[in-house]
Amino acid sequence: xxxxxxxxxxxxxxxxxxxxxxxxxxxxxxxxxxxxxxxxxxxxxxxxxxxxxxxxxxxxxxxxxxxxxxxxxxxxxxxxxxxxxxxxxxxxxxxxxxxxxxxxxxxxxxxxxxxxxxxxxxxxxxxxxxxxxxxxxxxxxxxxxxxxxxxxxxxxxxxxxxxxxxxxxxxxxxxxxxxxxxxxxxxxxxxxxxxxxxxxxxxxxxxxxxxxxxxxxxxxxxxxxxxxx
Amino acid sequence: xxxxxxxxxxxxxxxxxxxxxxxxxxxxxxxxxxxxxxxxxxxxxxxxxxxxxxxxxxxxxxxxxxxxxxxxxxxxxxxxxxxxxxxxxxxxxxxxxxxxxxxxxxxxxxxxxxxxxxxxxxxxxxxxxxxxxxxxxxxxxxxxxxxxxxxxxxxxxxxxxxxxxxxxxxxxxxxxxxxxxxxxxxxxxxxxxxxxxxxxxxxxxxxxxxxxxxxxxxxxxxxxxxxxx
DNA sequence: CACAAGTATGCTGCATACAGAATTTTGTTT
DNA sequence: AAACAAAATTCTGTATGCAGCATACTTGTG
Numbered sequence: 439x440x441x442x443x444x445x446x447x448x449x450x451x452x453x454x455x456x457x458x459x460x461x462x463x464x465x466x467x468x469x470x471x472x473x474x475x476x477x478x479x480x481x482x483x484x485x486x487x488x489x490x491x492x493x494x495x496x497x498x499x500x501x502x503x504x505x506x507x508x509x510x511x512x513x514x515x516x517x518x519x520x521x522x523x524x525x526x527x528x529x530x531x532x533x534x535x536x537x538x539x540x541x542x543x544x545x546x547x548x549x550x551x552x553x554x555x556x557x558x559x560x561x562x563x564x565x566x567x568x569x570x571x572x573x574x575x576x577x578x579x580x581x582x583x584x585x586x587x588x589x590x591x592x593x594x595x596x597x598x599x600x601x602x603x604x605x606x607x608x609x610x611x612x613x614x615x616x617x618x619x620x621x622x623x624x625x626x627x628x629x630x631x632x633x634x635x636x637x638x639x640x641x642x643x644x645x646x647x648x649x650x651x652x653x654x655x656x657x658x659x660x661x662x663x664x665x666x667x
Numbered sequence: 668x669x670x671x672x673x674x675x676x677x678x679x680x681x682x683x684x685x686x687x688x689x690x691x692x693x694x695x696x697x698x699x700x701x702x703x704x705x706x707x708x709x710x711x712x713x714x715x716x717x718x719x720x721x722x723x724x725x726x727x728x729x730x731x732x733x734x735x736x737x738x739x740x741x742x743x744x745x746x747x748x749x750x751x752x753x754x755x756x757x758x759x760x761x762x763x764x765x766x767x768x769x770x771x772x773x774x775x776x777x778x779x780x781x782x783x784x785x786x787x788x789x790x791x792x793x794x795x796x797x798x799x800x801x802x803x804x805x806x807x808x809x810x811x812x813x814x815x816x817x818x819x820x821x822x823x824x825x826x827x828x829x830x831x832x833x834x835x836x837x838x839x840x841x842x843x844x845x846x847x848x849x850x851x852x853x854x855x856x857x858x859x860x861x862x863x864x865x866x867x868x869x870x871x872x873x874x875x876x877x878x879x880x881x882x883x884x885x886x887x888x889x890x891x892x893x894x895x896x
Numbered sequence: 897c898a899c900a901a902g903t904a905t906g907c908t909g910c911a912t913a914c915a916g917a918a919t920t921t922t923g924t925t926t
Numbered sequence: 927a928a929a930c931a932a933a934a935t936t937c938t939g940t941a942t943g944c945a946g947c948a949t950a951c952t953t954g955t956g
Contacts, residue, residue: 461747461939463735487908497941499728502909506692506732510739512832518690519908519947535829538774545770600764600840603741604833611829688947691910716938726911731939748917748938 462496466504469494474513474524475614481526485514512611529667532615533660535608540656542605543589547648549596550640559640562591566637573630582617588633592640592652616659618666625662632658691725695733698723703742703753704843710755714743741840758896761844762889764837769885771834772818776877778825779869788869791820795866802859811846817862821869821881845888847895854891861887 470490473479491501505522508514514522527535569584589609593602632655639648699719702708720730734751737743743751756764798813818838822831861884868877 463939464747486906488906498908499940499942503732503735507735507739510736518688518693520949521908531828534827537778537827538771538829538833541770541774542767545767549766598763598766599760600767600837604767604837607836608829608833715936717936727938728910728912750938 461500463500463503463507466494466496466501467507470504470508471511471513471610474508475610475617477614477618479524481524483524485522485524487521511607527611527615527667529664532612532663532667535612536656536660539605539608539612540653540659542601542608543592543656544649544653546593546596546598546601546605547636547640547652548645549598549601550592551643551645551648553597554595554640558591558595562588562595562640563637565591566633569633570630573626585629585633588636592636615663615666625658628658629655629662690729692729692732692736695723695725695730696736699733699737700740700742700839703737704839704846706843706847708753710753712753714751714753716750740836756840756844756896758893761841761892761896764841765885765889768834768837768841769882769888771830771837772821772885773878773882775822775825775827775830775834776865776869776881777874778827778830779821780872780874780877782826783824783869787820787824791817791824791869792866794820795862798862799859802855814858814862817865821865844892844895854887857887858884858891 470479470485479485485505487498487501487505491498494501505514505516509516509522513525515525516522565584565588569581569588572581572584590606593605596602632651635651636648636655639651699708699714708714714734716727716730716734720727723730734743734745738745738751742754744754745751794813794817798810798817801810801813819835822834825831861880864880865877865884868880
């Protein structure tokens with residue numbers, strides 16, 4: 439149970455199946471993605487292959503493959519002959535993405551009410567309760583991570599692979615924005631209220647209600663981060 | 668006007684702005700994607716880099732970059748040390764994807780009613796009328812292409828870049844299935860009826876109605892292609 | 897002193913080369 | 927003859943090298 443709860447926390451371990459040897463370009467993808475999310479590489483930064491390669495201790499070949507991958511994820515832009523730059527998201531880009539995310543999460547909530555097992559819902563409840571503890575302590579980072587975990591968990595409970603995959607791509611693009619989007623206390627309280635409604639709707643398997651809350655929650659997220667852009 | 672109407676037909680030309688020199692890996696991405704969609708590379712096929720490279724007349728480096736890209740699009744799967752294989756979509760994968768697509772198109776329709784100009788709606792009407800001509804003549808391939816164009820156009824009229832991008836990824840995955848999903852005459856008629864409702868709802872800017880039709884239309888698409896898997 | 901043209905450097909795009917892993921083939925043993 | 931083991935071949939993963947283009951710098955001219 440504890441291990442399954444932990445499994446809900448981990449984003450993309452995929453530890454089932456045969457042992458897979460980690461490849462270099464996958465590691466680079468993860469590394470560069472993190473560098474972007476954590477703000478080490480700011481939007482507009484040009485990524486020199488030789489430079490970055492030496493910095494990461496890898497040759498240009500796997501690095502280029504990783505960059506290609508991140509381009510298709512929408513985190514980088516690539517002008518032929520001119521190299522890759524960290525993508526700059528306009529306010530409209532962020533707003534548009536959040537609209538889509540809200541819709542996807544709404545759908546996920548609806549499907550989760552239908553397909554999730556009671557045990558799985560209890561696991562989400564545990565994540566929720568832990569998150570509430572962190573809110574009581576005003577411990578921001580663990581709260582943030584548990585928050586993300588809950589949303590990811592709902593996605594997973596939809597049991598819809600395609601939904602999970604498109605959501606995670608969009609989510610990755612905005613992770614950095616959310617990371618820096620520091621909310622005031624009153625807005626934080628509002629988000630917490632949303633989450634209480636969420637878990638109740640999920641436990642009641644009230645698909646329409648959960649769906650509406652999730653979509654509205656994302657709309658409010660826009661209000662919270664719009665100033666941070 | 669005619670040129671703009673044509674612009675709606677073309678998928679990804681982007682001929683505005685400065686001249687961009689086509690890069691090899693982009694060409695390879697497009698080529699291999701088409702090979703998969705057209706069934707030249709069937710699901711489960713293992714893609715030998717040397718082999719395929721000689722076949723396309725390119726070296727392994729840009730080919731590998733292209734494969735990475737297609738992996739992130741979900742058309743290929745990559746087991747480290749064992750190469751890339753054309754992804755096999757289960758019936759559930761297809762159904763799940765169509766559910767998400769239906770939801771995304773529903774959202775797109777809602778947004779299109781809000782954001783599209785009258786001129787743009789007239790262009791969709793033109794596409795629709797041309798498609799109806801092709802239906803009268805029972806000319807399948809042009810009908811199919813115009814059908815796709817209409818759906819793409821509605822996506823574009825949503826004026827939401829994020830929505831367009833996630834939709835096109837999902838759409839690409841299913842293109843081949845749709846390609847082979849040959850419908851009987853009565854189902855074809857049903858699809859046409861849907862499209863008539865669609866264009867009417869769009870012209871009336873009836874967001875709720877258009878959204879519902881698009882989502883339902885995708886549900887019916889599942890009924891049409893489910894036997895083809 | 898300012899602007900333009902030419903040159904020079906450096907970076908990207910692609911090809912090739914090399915090392916390690918996986919698969920296949922062949923030989924030997926039961 | 928079948929099964930297992932070992933060697934050889936083939937393929938992936940990574941590094942390096944070379945050609946072409948973009949940009950920056952320098953130099954010459956108005």
